[in-house]
Amino acid sequence: MKRTPSSAPHPSGETAVDGDGTTTGGGTTTGGNAGRTDLGRRVAARREALGLSREELARRCGADSNYIAYVEEHAARPAIGTLVRLSDALGITVDALSGAGTDRVPGRAPARRDSALVPLSEAECRRLLDTYGVGRLATFTAEGPAVFPVNYFVAGGDIAFRTGADTVATKAVGTEVAFEIDSIDDVTATGWSVLVVGALQAVTDPDRIRHLRSAARSEPWAGGPRTHWMTLTPVRISGRRVAPDA
Numbered sequence: 001m002k003r004t005p006s007s008a009p010h011p012s013g014e015t016a017v018d019g020d021g022t023t024t025g026g027g028t029t030t031g032g033n034a035g036r037t038d039l040g041r042r043v044a045a046r047r048e049a050l051g052l053s054r055e056e057l058a059r060r061c062g063a064d065s066n067y068i069a070y071v072e073e074h075a076a077r078p079a080i081g082t083l084v085r086l087s088d089a090l091g092i093t094v095d096a097l098s099g100a101g102t103d104r105v106p107g108r109a110p111a112r113r114d115s116a117l118v119p120l121s122e123a124e125c126r127r128l129l130d131t132y133g134v135g136r137l138a139t140f141t142a143e144g145p146a147v148f149p150v151n152y153f154v155a156g157g158d159i160a161f162r163t164g165a166d167t168v169a170t171k172a173v174g175t176e177v178a179f180e181i182d183s184i185d186d187v188t189a190t191g192w193s194v195l196v197v198g199a200l201q202a203v204t205d206p207d208r209i210r211h212l213r214s215a216a217r218s219e220p221w222a223g224g225p226r227t228h229w230m231t232l233t234p235v236r237i238s239g240r241r242v243a244p245d246a
Contacts, residue, residue: 060089120239203229
């Protein structure tokens with residue numbers, strides 16, 4: 001049985017015939033071209049996180065805003081060139097945008113022949129810490145070392161995050177802990193990591209708690225009651241980058 005082609009806008013704004021409800025590495029859809037896909041949700045979520053309108057994103061990647069709307073709301077099937085331009089405009093990799101590596105541990109690409117491990121300056125490390133994201137907190141427990149992810153943001157140079165009332169983090173107050181973030185690009189076999197060491201402190205001052213609440217960029221992904229604020233004041237910061245050898 002033949003499919004009935006449907007009209008879908010091109011990146012340039014022209015109309016093309018698209019009779020296939022599948023996507024390019026963008027997830028699944030249940031309603032043909034009328035259904036929103038994981039790719040569309042990723043594009044919309046990343047665009048909104050960057051504070052961009054559809055028109056602004058379209059200008060960044062040389063597309064038409066109607067096409068951006070189509071990608072976000074329907075089972076679009078962008079060509080690889082369009083995915084590359086969208087990814088560049090959104091500041092993420094094609095794999096991250098398409099979801100190709102969602103359930104795959106990163107770092108499976110073969111090593112480059114010209115790679116080198118380059119130390120990062122403290123200024124570069126602080127820049128990579130940026131303002132907020134997900135990092136890993138490492139501490140010692142009665143059972144041994146433990147590492148777990150937290151949603152963090154940087155407040156006045158300190159790393160701040162929320163946790164529950166009786167967690168590994170609350171039990172580690174007053175001890176020296178480590179905090180790590182990293183980024184890995186399987187396409188180029190490059191990446192970087194930043195390590196921060198310092199004492200973990202509980203925030204109890206009401207004014208400071210109000211300030212942290214107002215400055216937080218998102219709720220903890222783990223959900224649940226996480227009302228205990230913690231801060232880590234960096235004592236040592238170091239970082240390394242795997243990059244092509246100059």
